[in-house]
Amino acid sequence: MEGPSLVIAVHELRPIRNKKVQSADGNSKLIDIAKLNGATFVEAQSWGKHLLLIFSNTILRIHFLMFGSYRIDDAKAERVPRLHLKFSNHDLYFYSCSIREISKQDYETYDKQIDIMSDEWNPQRALSALKKHTAEMVCDVLMNQSIFAGVGNIIKNEVLFRLKIHPEKKIMHLKNYEHIKLVEETKNYCEEFFEWKVLNILKRNWKIMRKKNCPDCETQLIRKKTGQLQRWSYFCPYCQPAVTQTYPTRMGRE
């Protein structure tokens, strides 16, 4: 789950704000579930890919990783939730996610300026951070959660295609204007991701993610695990040429 989806989660949890936990259960091992009984759920907040549940007596940090999910009322059949909270008006379920309790001090170290979905997100900080990671591949830097908190693999691939940048290009090999575009377009795409996700039309707006051919030139896309993170990159070898590579022949032309 990527940053924009977390913002949606926060919104969906608004009706439960300031409600008392009537009962709590689940199979989460790392938290003291009993402690939540009788506590008041104050509100949810997000930071990057973290969902923070603020209670009267503690703060839980939820990370959905690849397969995590949540449900309001509509429990999944035959599945034990990591955490289930019963309120007077709703039931809240979290599945296959990582849940941890964090301290007030941990909470205060969250820096909104690097959360791509925050109103306080600071593009200048991201830009100067790029200059500290010049020897790294752009695919890794975009997914670096201490630079672009909330950016995930979908956003990475879609942004790089929009900018026609090869995922394995090093930051130092990008032009100055490309550095600026990278920061700007990542924010833009995140906002669009959010809108599409709300309307349930995210996937149909993917240009390159899990596609076979380039939407612009029909060239067969490359699908490769790239960078230190070894996450799947989808890219067009024609539209997003590598630094040293010679341009491949455009499909349909010789």
Add this chain to the structure above:
DNA sequence: TGGAATGTTGGAAC
């Protein structure tokens, strides 16, 4: 239908 995939972590290995 099996394999791929919106991700991070903890600990082994060096």
Add this chain to the structure above:
DNA sequence: CGTTCCAACATTCC
């Protein structure tokens, strides 16, 4: 002891 690497986890989708 610091850094790097990789297995583990878990579930939906096509």
